[in-house]
Amino acid sequence: MKMKAKNLPKYSAIVSSLLLSATAFTAPSLAVSLNQNQEVKPASSESITTQNQSEYLVAQVSESCRQVSARSGLYVRQQPTVNSQAIGIINNGRNVTIANEGDNGWVPITAPLDGYVFANFLSPCDVATVPPPTSCRRVVAERGTSVWQAPSADTPSLGLVANGRRVTIESLGENGWVPISVPFKGYVQADNLGYCR
Known part of the structure; x- marks a missing residue:
């Protein structure tokens, strides 16, 4: 989808505001390892995609x-x-x-x-100037996540990606499964992924 030049400043302001909100409110909630064995659930969908993310800067970090x-x-x-x-x-x-x-x-x-x-x-706090790619996710499951050959736990497992490691998603997936291409091609359960910091 191509955007007209006159709409670019308005789009930039909206994207910057949404990215700041996601950084301030979503990312910290994924940082906690509670004493109880609770799994942290990531947001289910993505609201922002950009063609050239290097143009968008995150605002200054809050005093708190x-x-x-x-x-x-x-x-x-x-x-x-x-x-x-x-x-x-x-x-x-x-x-x-x-x-x-x-x-x-x-x-x-x-x-x-x-x-x-x-x-x-x-x-x-460090000031981030460029947000991570929208296709970036990280594993938030305490014991890591298995990568399956197809979107089903009944198919062969291709390996395990450790907690905290980044993966590259191909799309948002469906039915609780997300296709990834890095570190290798396969499918992971969506509940085991969070946004990259």
């Missing part, structure tokens, strides 16, 4: 954004003390939303979980 800088992940606690119950772990490199600067080395966060984290393991 911080990035986890703890190699093995950062515990989120119910109260601002190490003796408080841990309610989840946020992976290294993921963004969190802080409520304020905190006190006594503890910072309250509101996303992706409500709780407290140790301030020494937070750093300023």
Whole structure:
């Protein structure tokens, strides 16, 4: 679909707003590894496609954004003390939303979980200038995801893609199955994929 030049500025503003919203609200929710064995469900469809994504820049990062800088992940606690119950772990490199600067080395966060984290393991958020390709997805299933020869678990398995690894989708798929071409061709279950960060 070709777009007229006069509509390009309006389209650019809409795409930038949607990408910022997706980054601020969708991506952090995928960052959490809860203590219970819950699987994180990705959004079911994609609302934005662009022909030249390098033209679109993501707006500046919010003042309340911080990035986890703890190699093995950062515990989120119910109260601002190490003796408080841990309610989840946020992976290294993921963004969190802080409520304020905190006190006594503890910072309250509101996303992706409500709780407290140790301030020494937070750093300023990176500003992303180019969003990942719309065909990029990453595996969010804790034990990875199998790649099947056809869109059915009754067909031969071609291999396993580990948690956190990126895949390239061919389309949004149907009936809960998504065709991929990278790291190899096959089908994966849609519930095991999330958006690339």
